[in-house]
Amino acid sequence: MKNAREGNVILIVEDDYQIAKLLADTLRENGMTVEIACDGSEMDSQFARNEFDLVVLDVMLPGEDGLSLCRRLRTKTTVPILMLTALGHEIDRILGIEIGADDYMTKPFSAREVTTRIRGLLRRASYAPVSRERPKLYRFEGWRIDPLRRQVHDPSNARVPMTTHEFDLLLAFCRNPGCILTREELLAVSHAGLAGPIERSVDVHMSRLRKKFEKDAKDPVFFKTVRLGGYMLTAAVEVT
Structure with a gap:
């Protein structure tokens, strides 16, 4: 059970103590509760004791890497994940996002900037939140959407591959x-807007979702364009 504590509860998984402490101090100054783990084993122990609103996860860790x-967290929880790395290659960022990370920052970074990113992710997560202990399944016209496993099955029960962006948009609808x-x-x-202008980026992902x-x-x-408005899911959605 989650402890009755005020503010958002953040888990930092980082083996560099100085970085973890600097970031933790900044987040606490901003009203958040922070726990620190130095590797995957400690992360598992923290999750066994607490619920978290967000995880800050370093890529380069001893033992099991970030x-x-x-990837393992995404099989169990929808908690937002912000990844940190000393690697600057774009392929690392893309890989992190595609396996389920919600945002990605390269070291060195400002603790204030990380705090701003975290606030943005927390706002995003609060947009019509779903219980993480017992996430609901969404169904419409034979389609089944599982928020916990981040999986989609079509009316024939075949699994449909989805990118992180596509799944997030689908879940919002x-x-x-x-x-x-x-x-x-x-x-x-x-x-969806990281790669370019808002209109173009969202429209591109909507086009892929429709396909x-x-x-x-x-x-x-199902996914109708509303002139001068945006987009709308017209199907009736059942929550089970």
């Missing part, structure tokens, strides 16, 4: 069926 830990979601709101629940769900992506039935 990418492996991120399932939580708000029949509601118009603006591009700005969709950007807030995904990282996976619609019989005719050019004449969508």
Whole structure:
């Protein structure tokens, strides 16, 4: 059970004590509760004792590395993950995002900047939140969406591969069926805008989402474009 503590509860998984302490002190100054783990084993122990609102996860860790830990976390929880690394190669960032990280920062970094990123991720996570202990399944027109495992199955029960961005957008629609979601709101629940302008980035990801769900992506039935508004999921969604 989560301890009854005020503010968001953050877990920092970082083997460099000075970095972990600097970041923890800054987050505590901003009203957050912080726990620190130096490796995967301590991370598992922390999760056995507490619930967390966000995990800051270093890539280069002793034993099991951060990418492996991120992948493992994603099989058990939807908690937001911010990855930290000394590696500056774009492929590392892409890999981290694709296996389930929500954001990615390269060392050296400002503790204040990390705090700003964390606040943004917490706002995103609070957008129509789902219980992490017993996450709901969403169903519409035979489709099944599992937020915990981040999996999608089509009406024939075949698993449909989804990128992180596509799944985040889909989840936002399932939580708000029949509601118009603006591009700005969709950007807030995904990282669709990291690669370019908001309009182009969101539209590109929506186009890919339609190709996976619609019989005719050019004449969508489920994901409708609302002129001067944004997008809307028209199907009735069942929560089980």
